[in-house]
Amino acid sequence: MNDDRGRLRISNDDRDNAIEQLQSALDEGRIDLAEFDERSKTAYEAKTNAELDLIFEDLPVGRDDGKAVQQAEPAPADGTASAEEDDDHRISGLSRAMIWVACTTIPVWLYVMIETGETQGFWPLWPLLTLGGVTMARRLTGDDGRPRRRDRRRDRRRDRRRY
Numbered sequence: 001m002n003d004d005r006g007r008l009r010i011s012n013d014d015r016d017n018a019i020e021q022l023q024s025a026l027d028e029g030r031i032d033l034a035e036f037d038e039r040s041k042t043a044y045e046a047k048t049n050a051e052l053d054l055i056f057e058d059l060p061v062g063r064d065d066g067k068a069v070q071q072a073e074p075a076p077a078d079g080t081a082s083a084e085e086d087d088d089h090r091i092s093g094l095s096r097a098m099i100w101v102a103c104t105t106i107p108v109w110l111y112v113m114i115e116t117g118e119t120q121g122f123w124p125l126w127p128l129l130t131l132g133g134v135t136m137a138r139r140l141t142g143d144d145g146r147p148r149r150r151d152r153r154r155d156r157r158r159d160r161r162r163y
Helices: 003-007 012-028 033-045 049-054 083-087 093-116 125-141 149-162
Strands: none
Touching (some): 033 149, 093 125
């Protein structure tokens, strides 16, 4: 382990990733429930990479180096967007659902209208308005649909109690 990397402080995400790896080791039978509890407690109390790495010393697979804290990279000089900035421009799950509903209901409405020769009300509007309203409400409230860190921790604690 690189000494500089070992002295770096870790984030809550690093601790959560370590707990997930410990859960995998528990599921594989490499550690028992008592060890899992002890190592999880140590992971939550860890402050540096070196402290967190000690938890995985006797396991065949250590901590994922790709998930460890890395030094920040400077922004590209050519003005291209980074991957994190691209996340803001991705289409959310509800927006995708709205597009899917539009692409399936509007052709059905058109087909029925052409076959029957009757001009019916534009019924695809109702599911589209509903999904659009929910999508707009989630955007306005800042809810991205992912569980909050607090909720993920609560779920993990509940899952550990089941074992």
